[in-house]
């Protein structure tokens with residue numbers, strides 16, 4: 264079964280020395296889908312991504328697009344995963360379109376330079392996130408929210424089957440939050456991508472197709488996204504009971 268699904272996580276256990284945060288996590292997606300991962304601060308959401316990207320060891324098995332993740336040496340470099348961390352910075356001035364075009368790195372050998380076609384794709388990706396007007400700006404001088412849109416444009420060019428997004432809307436205004444969630448939906452429905460998206464932005468989830476995974480629950484399970492499930496999980500996160508079992 265696991266070989267055919269887009270993502271299967273079986274019995275995953277992960278954490279840090281003397282502190283297990285994820286215990287026997289199971290998750291199976293047979294088709295491309297959007298999964299919102301929610302939970303209290305510190306419950307282990309980013310830790311899950313650290314395990315999936317090979318930054319920390321884990322027990323259990325993970326299959327992505329039929330491949331055993333443990334057997335793939337650098338899944339983000341080989342294109343099995345694309346990852347947007349919570350914070351990324353660039354320490355030197357660079358034009359936005361030069362940063363976005365780097366999302367095409369797998370289509371180029373080490374010394375080959377990006378061609379006109381690559382830049383057209385980069386500008387189209389910027390257009391889709393509503394940031395076409397930033398193409399010639401210095402990335403380091405953009406606001407936090409503008410930088411976030413640029414990273415999303417770069418990510419779109421990476422063309423991986425599984426995307427791991429750690430709070431992609433955290434610095435965005437209400438308009439761009441909505442727009443980014445709509446964009447992520449189109450990655451699923453039009454491009455067949457699977458998206459795991461860590462978010463605290465519960466207000467924007469209710470109307471989306473997909474699933475909810477609440478890592479603050481003692482046994483987290485995929486729930487179909489709906490206004491009712493978002494309301495239920497919000498009530499759980501706001502309860503004293505949920506803090507007591509952490």
Ligand SMILES: Nc1ncnc2c1ncn2[C@@H]1O[C@H](COP(=O)(O)OP(=O)(O)OP(=O)(O)O)[C@@H](O)[C@H]1O
Pocket residue numbers: 279280282284302303304305306307308309310311
């Ligand atoms: N390298 C580390 N060694 C030990 N503990 C760590 C390490 N990195 C993170 N932690 C702890 O693990 C816990 C979970 O961290 P994680 O970043 O996964 O939380 P999170 O659910 O993503 O939280 P948030 O919503 O605040 O981003 C936190 O208490 C954190 O302090």
